[in-house]
Amino acid sequence: MKLYIKHMVSLRCKMVVKSELEKLGLTCVSVELGMVEIMEEVSNEQLEIFNQNLKKLGLELLDDKKNILVEKIKTLIIEMIHYSDEVPNVNDSDYISQKLNYDYTYLSNTFSEVKGITIQQYIILHKIEKVKELLIYDELTLTEIAHRLHYSSVAHLSNQFKKVTGLTPTYFKEVKENRNNNLEDL
CATH class of the missing domain: 1.10.10.60 (Homeodomain-like)
Incomplete structure (x- = not known):
């Protein structure tokens, strides 16, 4: 099961999220910026507790498709600029579009609608x-x-x-x- 998390932008966030899941007895398959994959199915009660604990830490579970897509865009940009030494051989819009498998215009419009600023x-x-x-x-x-x-x-x-x-x-x-x-x- 994949969960998408808002404001998860650093290695410290990844450690905190993993720790909170372990407190609930859940096993992480992978923890990435903005997303965690859990081995087990998660009950609604566990999700609620997890979300409440995340909010105390300045994080938040996402369940809306547009918000999830925007978080994926943000995470990709943060990784591209702050954590990658590799330089993409294409312009930013092509890179984002290729990585997320969406038309850039759609990504751009969705991002602007949700965030109030452009991707650029x-x-x-x-x-x-x-x-x-x-x-x-x-x-x-x-x-x-x-x-x-x-x-x-x-x-x-x-x-x-x-x-x-x-x-x-x-x-x-x-x-x-x-x-x-x-x-x-x-």
Whole structure:
């Protein structure tokens, strides 16, 4: 039996979900971002308890087909940007469409209807979060970050970063360094 879970976006979420299922005496076949497969059939009572426990942790079971599809899209984007070192050889829309086996227009319309933003806007927000993370860790140059996240140029990345955050990547990095210096002075 497969269960789809909203807001399940990290490895920690996977561990928490597995733990909650084990507390109910259920065996996980697999735990992925946004989805868990259970060996046994689950009673309505177990589902209710599981959902209540998930809500306490900021997660939630999904039962609506549109919401499940949107969570699959979100999970795919999060995995693509945050957890994969492999760069898709196709554009984002083709990649998402191929992975989920749906026409991109249908996916896009469903996502926009449920989330209130486009898939592309969601991708941009996650890319900018990844840029922030990479800037904070200070391991890659802006050119390397732009290449890694499929930006056509550093200028494109910088423009998008500023549009989303109000700061340039360079200024963002300076603020981080100044903050670290101030903490050292305490």
